[in-house]
Amino acid sequence: MTNLIKTGDVIIAVIILILTAAFVLLPSFGSADFAVIYVDGKEYGKYNLNENNKTTVELVSDYGHNTVVIKNGQVFVEKSSCKDKLEVKAGPIKKQGQTLVCLPNRVVVTIEGGAKTDATAF
């Protein structure tokens, strides 16, 4: 059993961890201004995060039913008709680039910054 783990195994594990760290760290820069909801690849709606009121969005499509709640600058999926409920378990997101995905219902919720859209508006 002593020669069970070789250096190559550790290197592979480290490469995977670095890849993960890159995915986690890259999007966390910039301001979080809008929650954007995509259904089946099309933009469904854009919601301002900086307003302090609670917004509940009901998404009904051919693929399923999701309830997205936007509250105090955070976004989470309250209910979902899908089987694994990954996006419900993933909990609230609040930073730019963070994303909730429901594959069976083809729903993607992501947070975008406003700076870029302002720059293009000029």
Next chain:
Amino acid sequence: MQQRFKHNTALLALLTGVGLILGYVESIIFPQGMAYGIKLGISNIVVLFSLMCLGKSNAYIIAVVKSVLSGALFSSVSAIIYSLSGVLLSVALMSFLEKRFYPDRISVIGISIAGSAAFNIGQVIVACFFTKTLFTIYVLTHMLPISIITGTVTGIITYLVLIRFKRGI
């Protein structure tokens, strides 16, 4: 050992059957997958075992047939597409590592971890096409670390199977 089993159709069918059953047993134990939809991927043991003992082309055959059949028997067409893309990427990476680095610099566990990670990456690439959004790729942030754990578990089991198999022959 590779020569002896090179064109043994019955053995390939047997291994595919074992892979199907392992996948089915896993879906009974964890009906909705473990946390975050991650599966342990016990049936990957069969693919890894056939890669080590029967060679690359036989591993491809077993992996593809197992994916199509388990999708047709136990789940849906979309599951076949997810599983196929994951399994093809996984076998490609595992056979590359096996050819280049095994057994001097890498062990079965390392190959298993890489295969498990490649399986998830392949699935997420297809998921990106399904959702038509590149943001889907962030699912990988919790899939990849867990694939290290699941890959280690299946790698150790494969190692134990290989030891006994070689001793028996």
